[in-house]
Amino acid sequence: MxxxxxxxxxxxxxxxxxxxxDERIIADVLRQIILESLPAYCKEKLSYNVPFFYGKRRICxxxxxxxxxxxxxxxxxxxxxxxxxxxxxxxxxxHGTNKxxxxxxxxxPQEIDYDAIVSIIQEAVEVDKLxx
Numbered sequence: 412m413x414x415x416x417x418x419x420x421x422x423x424x425x426x427x428x429x430x431x432x433d434e435r436i437i438a439d440v441l442r443q444i445i446l447e448s449l450p451a452y453c454k455e456k457l458s459y460n461v462p463f464f465y466g467k468r469r470i471c472x473x474x475x476x477x478x479x480x481x482x483x484x485x486x487x488x489x490x491x492x493x494x495x496x497x498x499x500x501x502x503x504x505x506h507g508t509n510k511x512x513x514x515x516x517x518x519x520p521q522e523i524d525y526d527a528i529v530s531i532i533q534e535a536v537e538v539d540k541l542x543x
Contacts, residue, residue, distance in 0.1 A: 418460055418478065419460065420457055420460050422457075423455075423457055423462065426457060426460065426461070426462070427439075429477070430475055430477055431477055433519075434475040434476065434477055434486075434487050435475075436520055437475075437486070437487040437517050437518075437519065437520055437523070438462075438473050438475055438487050440520050440523055441473050441487065441489050441517070441523065441528070442455075442462065442473060444523070444525060444528050444529065444532075445464055445471060445473070445528075445532060446464075447529075448528070448529045448532040448533065448536075449464060449466070449470065449532065449536065450466070450536060452466065453465060453466045453470065453536075458472075459478075459480070459481075460478055461473060461474045461475070461478055461481070463492075466536060466539035466540070466542075467539050467540070467542040467543070468492070468493065468539060468542050469492035469493070470491070470492060470493070470532070470535050470536065470539050471489065471490060471491050471492060471532065471535060472488075472489075472490045472492065472512075473487060473488070473489060473490075474487070474488040474490060475487045475488075476488075483516060485516075485518060486516045486517055486518040487516065487517050488514050488515070488516050488517075489514060489515050489516075489517065489528065490512045490513065490514040490515075491504065491512065491513055491514070491531060491532075491535050492512055492535075493535065493538050493539065503515065503524075503527050503530075503531055504531065
């Protein structure tokens with residue numbers, strides 16, 4: 412895989428240290444909510460140089476704007492990877508051009524709605540359980 416801008420983190424610690432402080436705070440809050448909400452069998456790993464969270468398949472990700480090939484100009488993206496299979500009755504997430512990844516972009520920690528994220532992650536985990 413070709414990494415753009417010659418960024419290639421060797422560890423999650425390198426990723427966190429690379430982020431500007433405003434993005435690091437938002438990403439850290441999102442990460443804590445995700446880790447609290449996912450079952451114990453789920454794992455976190457860097458893919459495309461950003462944190463992805465896996466069950467049987469990719470469940471969600473955190474993509475800061477400072478990682479340029481993600482396509483966002485500012486803030487930190489919280490994305491769900493099988494969102495097209497979720498109901499999202501509250502229209503919490505943005506349904507962009509990607510058919511599978513729906514998202515929410517945060518520009519400050521105060522914008523983060525803990526209950527909404529926990530709810531959508533719980534729904535995503537139920538969808539993940541359906542995969543073989």
